Structures are given as C-alpha cells and as structure tokens.
Amino acid sequence: MTCNWQDVIVTQGAQQALDLLARVVVQPGDVVAVEEPGYPPARALFAAQGARIAHVPVDGEGIVVRKLPRNTRLVYVTPSHQFPLGMPMSLERRIELLEWAAKRGAVIVEDDYDGEFRFEGRPVESLKSLDRAGLVAYVGTFSKTMFPDLRIGYVVPPAALAGPLWSAKQICDWHSCLLTQSALGAFMLDGAYAKHLRRMHKAYAERRATLLRHLATGLAPWFEALPATAGIHLVAHLTDTLDEARVVAAAREVSVGLYGIRGFYADKSTEQGVLLGYGGTNVDAIERGMTRLAALMPTL
Template sequence: MDVHLTIHGRQNLAGQLYRQLRAGVMDGRLAPGQRLPSTRELALQLGVSRKTTLDVFERLIAEGYLRSRAGDGTFVADAMTRLSPPPTKPATSPATGSIWDEIDDALPMTRTEAPPDYDFVGGVTDKRLFPFDQWRRCVSHALRIQARGRGAYHDPAGEQELRLAVARYLAFSRAVVSHWQEVIITQGAQQALDLLTRVAIRPGEVIAMEDPGYPPARILFAALGARVVPVPVDEEGLIVDALPPNARMVYVTPSHQFPLGMPMSLERRLALLAWAQQHGALVVEDDYDGEYRFEGRPMESLKSLDTAGVVAYVGTFSKTIFPELRVGYVIPPAPLGTALRRARQVSDWHSCTMTQIALAKFMLDGYFAKHLRRMHKEYAARRAALLERLRGDLAQWFTPLPSAAGIHLVAAIRAPHDEAAVIRMAASGSVGLYGTAGMFARAAPRPALLFGYGGIDVAGIQAGLGRLADALSSLRGRAEGPLRQG
C-alpha cells in the first residue's frame, strides 16, 4: 500500500485512520482498483484493535471510497477514476472578470514578516492601554444576556442599547443630536460607506471625494460602479467651487482631512451644505478620529450644521478602541434609514450581538468616556514629542503640516529628497514609514510621510526618530561627499 499511516497517541484511533485512508484515495496515492491489506493485517501493523480497522473500512465502503469482494479483499472503488489528478504545478486562478482584477490593494495588508522595531503606521491604536478588566466584565454581562435569550436573528440596525449609547455619546461629544432609532450599527466605517453607496448611488453616477483622499473609500465607490471624481483641497479643506455639478454624493473628512490633516473651515462647511441642498446630493461625513482634538475649539460636525437633511454621519470605534472590534455606525438622512436597514439585512443581517451588548455596557457605565480621556492625554504627549522632533533636529528634512486632531499627522519632505528613498532608508534601520503618494488620484503628489502615533509610545517615537535622523544624516553625507571632494 502506497500510503504511510501514522497513529498519534491513543485518542480517536478510528478517526485518525479514516482521515488518512480517505486522503490517500482522494489525492491518488491509493489508485482505483488497488487492493488494501486485510483488516487483521492492518491492525497488527498499526498496533490497534481489529474492531478499529473494521469500523474504518465499513465506513469507507459505505461512503463509496472502497469496495469489498467476498473472499477476495477490499479495494479502492473504481468510481475514484473520475477524480482529476492533482496539478503538477500551481494553477493560474481564473479571472473574476470584474473590477477586482484591475485595482491595487487599498492599504497595506497585515504584515507577514517581522514588523519594524519602530512603526509609525497610521490608523492603529495602543491596545496595551485598553482597560481589558472592565471589558471582560462587559463581555461577561453580554454572555449572561445571550444565555437567557433564544437563538434568533436580530434587528439589522443593531442592538437598541448600543444605538442609544452611540446617540448619547455623539450628542455630548460631537453635537450630533439624533434619536437612537436613527443610528445604524455597522461592521466598521467601511461597511457604512458600502451600504450608503448601494442605496444612494446607481452604477455610472458620480461620487466626488477629496484629492488626496482615503484610498479604500475611492476603491469601494469604483467597485460599486460609481464614477469617482477627485476634487482638490487647500488649507481650508475641500474646494466646494470645484465640485462637479452632477455629483450625487460627496465624501469628505471635514474634522481631520485624510490624509493631510487640516479641518474644513466653517465657511466651506456651510458652502458644502448649501451646494448639496441645491444639487440634491448626499454628503457623507466620515468622522473617523475627530474625538481627539489637541488645539483650538472643537469644530462643528457637518451633521450638527445640517438643517436640510443632506448629511450621513459615519463614525467608528476602530480609532477609539481598536480595529479588531469591527464596530462602526451611520446616522443617515431620514429618507435613507429604511433602505439602509434592508441593505444591511440582505448583506450580512447584523453584527455580532454579544460584542454590541458588551460595548453598550462599556459606554453606558462610563468606561468608554474614561478611556477616551486617558487616551487623549496619552496621544497629546505622543503628538507633542513627534512635533518637537520634526520641528527640531529633523526640520532640515521635514515640514509638518498643520493638524489639530486625530492620531496621525503628515510631514512634507523637503527637496530634493524623494519619498520612496526616505522610506527605504528608514526601513534599513527598522523604522516603518509610510508615504502619501498613493493617496493622490489626480492632483500632483507632494513628497510627504504619514506619521501615525496611535500604536507607538513616546519612548518609541524618540528612539525611532533618532534612528531616522541617523539614517538621513548618512544619506546627506553620501550626497554631499563628491561635492566636498571637488
């Protein structure tokens, strides 16, 4: 027999033997018509009881993998000839024939190699500072609630307690006043954008968005058949006068423009709302990390200024708790509420109810507000340390752009240094840096780096920027060497 059988331990012997024999038949190592050892002989070889081998053979015969001839033995069934032999070389995957064959990755996926010693990746949080003891109590509460309930599908809009908690939190922190029934819980902000596009945009219609802007949103809109038109930004945010008149949706990040960081001025906010009302367009406000504001007074959200019902407000817990939670929310204009609930139901019905119940308790019991205050203080210290170095010993290479909120900031690279070259140089010292060139769609990219400080503490910032300064000094030394010799 051309199959090596191995028994590990003394647990589930029949199961081990069944899986190995079936795999041998399926992958062709046991050919159709091949004779197998007798059950007695196989039991002696493996050191198991004959009952074990008999049970396995009877199961494989019953399932059609083997056949038995009285007085002759047991053989691999002839029907197995219909199985195609395994490929001798990796097969080429068939094309999907859709936009997914044409687009690049929206953002770098999870690293498979060892992460750098000092990683300035954006959009991540520091889980070491999360109050997991309180979270465990909230999860235990959610488990008790689930244990008492019956197994059933729930409201596609989310659990009532969490929707109430979100409505209360937004009214206090972002001046977004809404009834809890208007809140729809989603799997992160990205699903909120997906649902809004599905219910509000037909294929071929125009969605306008900032340039530079958030690549996953741009790719999502295009994948759903929209025609995405990039609109330039300046120091006041989106240039409203540059909006295409036929845009059916405008996607903006007004509290902390992604990626550059500037807030949209009040004048621009009012102009955008007036434009949307005039043109019958939906404005999608992505307030992805507006909770963290470090300078000046809090800026009004677009939703809080909206009297005409043209703004869908999108938020997420990925930047306030951690991305793995996969909880976001949307407060749409009233006419879209029913359609969004229907779209959510036929998409994945609803998010994990246990997570929703736990998060609701975490918020309603005050743990979330306490955690935010602590993280605001921590991120303020990290931001200050980063800016001090960028404006100090690193000022000859970088100019930080104005940014008063969020957990990342962008620094322009001073000429003549190249974005890719600086990133490679930093990587040689195990410092993870990330450029912004891929976030521009039509506008000419300006060499710049996005410094995320959500996942790296003050000590790491100082050490990482120290290595970066050493690497850049060596780069400058090599560039200037020939000049000194001349």
C-alpha cells in the first residue's frame, strides 16, 4: 500500500482508530458486520456506539460476502490474518467484498494488526490498495511489532473520511503522545525498526515451526492446526470430543497458557479449539510446554 504521511492519522492503538471510525461513520441502530468468529474488543466497541452487530461467518477464504446484511453500514475485517482463525482472505474474496461494498456504499475497515510477520506465500494485496471507490479505512498498529503498551496505531482513511476523523481525534484527545511517536520515528529512521522486524520475524518463524511440529506429532491425536500464514498466534481445533474449557484449565495446571476459541464466537455452540500465542515466549519454553501438554492429553 502506498500513501503520503498526510494520509496517516496516528491513534492510541488500533482500538482508537476503530473508535474514531465508529464515531464518524456509524449512527445508533446502523448495522455493523463483524467476522464470526472475530475480535471481541472490536465487536464490543461497535456495540457500545449503538450499532446493531451482524455476525457474519468466515470460511477458508475469509468473510462470506453473500451473508452480509444488505443494509450494512460498516464491515470490519482482518484480511491478512483472520482473527482468530488465521487464514488470509483470498484475492477473489477481497474483490467480491469491495464490489459488494461499492454497490451499497458501505465502509470497509481493514484491520491489519499483525500482517508484518508473514511466513508462507506471497502477500495478497491489501483491500486498501485494491480500493478504487474510496471505501476502505486501513488500520495498523505497533502493538504486535513493538509492544501493546506503546499505544501507537494509525488509520489511513478514504479521502472523504479524513476530515471528520481528524476532527474526531482532536475532540477526543487532541493528539497521541508526541514523545513516544518521536522515539518510534527515530527508531524507524535509523533503520533499527527494520532490523528489529527481521530479527523478530526469524524468532517467530522458529517458534511457529516448533509449535506446528508438536501439533503434527505428539499432539496430533487431539489437535489439528489451522492453516495460518502470518501473525504471532495460531489456532488448533480439538479433534476429539474433549471439552475446550477442560483442556485449557488442565493445561494451566501444568503452566501451559492456552486460550479457548469459543469466546471469539458470538454463537457459543460452535467449534472447539485453542489459540496458541507465541509472541511472548521462546523455543525452549514451547518445547517444554508442548511436551507437558502431550503427556497431559491422554489423562483427560
């Protein structure tokens, strides 16, 4: 995606970018479509702004466009690395979504929260770079590439929304912290950020490979990893009749931190699985943890 610095509105993380977008685009009662399963903080934010939330299923190619309600005002998607399941949105689906939104004048919010870490395949063009109708607001964050406490994110809006968004940002908090922005800017300008990304990419690739190896060997009778090409977490479905909450609780007893995926569904009756994050760990800890998990599973 190419843009000028004037096109970028710096926010307090991606969450404030979503908040500002909701404030300027969504009226109480408007329909906002989110992915099912999806990112709960986004869902909660749009609901808190008075939107009616439509939970639209995803399949292996991303959000199922034909299931979007006709009167949708805003569609929130995670095309680089669907949250939480992990698959990228296919190019065909991106085009279908853009065409659908153009017909209805809906705004698309593209949350690219961790697409910097891609491990397989060629990156698919962002929705923003394919957008000819001025419908896509591209949201990014430094929460994954740096750390969440930095609270630096940004939105590159369609031209028509730029003015209202600048005003909304000013009304909310004038501007984001200049001290941390200058520090991050200096880190980027002297090449240290690019070096940091390369170093972390290598570290995350090793952690991911270690996790996938355990899931494909010792843990294979119980888990099935979903294909994910990017990011710093992956999801594995539970292949047995095991209860997700029980697996998560038992894993915690042996100091293995897993998240159940049910909380990411609005419809609680769906798939069972676990999310495995590898952002805040290391290869040795993953080796130990997965070995402990493999020993635990036959006892459940």
